[in-house]
Amino acid sequence: MQKIAIMVGSVYGGAEYVAEQALTLLQQKGYQVAWFHPAVLDEVLAFNADYWLLISSTTGQGDVPDNLFPFFAQCRDRFPLLTGKKFAVLAMGDSSYGDTFCAAGRQLFELMTELQGEALAPMLEIDAGETLQAEDVALPWLTQHF
Template sequence: MAKIAVIVGTVYGAAQYVAEEAKALLAGLDHEVNLFEEAKLDEVLAFHADIWLVITSTTGQGDIPDNVFPFFLDVQNRFPLLTGKHFAVIALGDSSYDTFCGAGEQFRQLLTEIQGTELAPMLRIDAGETLEPETIALPWLQQQFSS
């Protein structure tokens, strides 16, 4: 059983819904899960997670959603090392934009910089191909987190 911090970045609610469904699935797999909807770095660190799971949409020109941007900046500025810890990123976006899943890519790069180990390659979900991102995210999570 792992302790998983689910950090969500959302604009219109799709990433939030995926995060809520992910929490239920992961808890059902006997993991201890905490969902951080308005993530604060100190709170995430205090949870002592083994794995950071970032589920984020992309807004604007590849931008990180407002609800999680302060967290991103805090991680970037304080640089808490994730040595020995894992992370995974589920990115929601629209492939008709040049910055497809740009927020997820920024998180992936940052978590790699602070020495986190990527559990699996980032999952990119295209809004142009599916209206229900959870139908892609949940089987992926099941595959990554079943032991």
């Protein structure tokens, strides 16, 4: 059974809600899924997942949310190579913020690429200005790529 590790960055709970829906969907598809909440690099690595799924909103001036930033920093600072691992990034934001729209997701995607992970698909950007329920966009995307 293939394993998926889910890591979530959320400020007001929207990304967490999407992660709950994703966890259920992926389990129904036959994956062994673990949600690391909060995500700690050593725990994620010990799970030895085939796929890393990162779901994050953006906060501040395009920052990774506080509950995911320590994991982001651990990955950036320790640089564990993800050769042979696949990843996907689902970014949530509001396009009215201009250049910082989905910036946390872009940072996560870039870091996973630098760590030599293989992207399953281009990053999914969900615009809160266009989509009231992010799961309506996220779940079909997950079904297509997992």
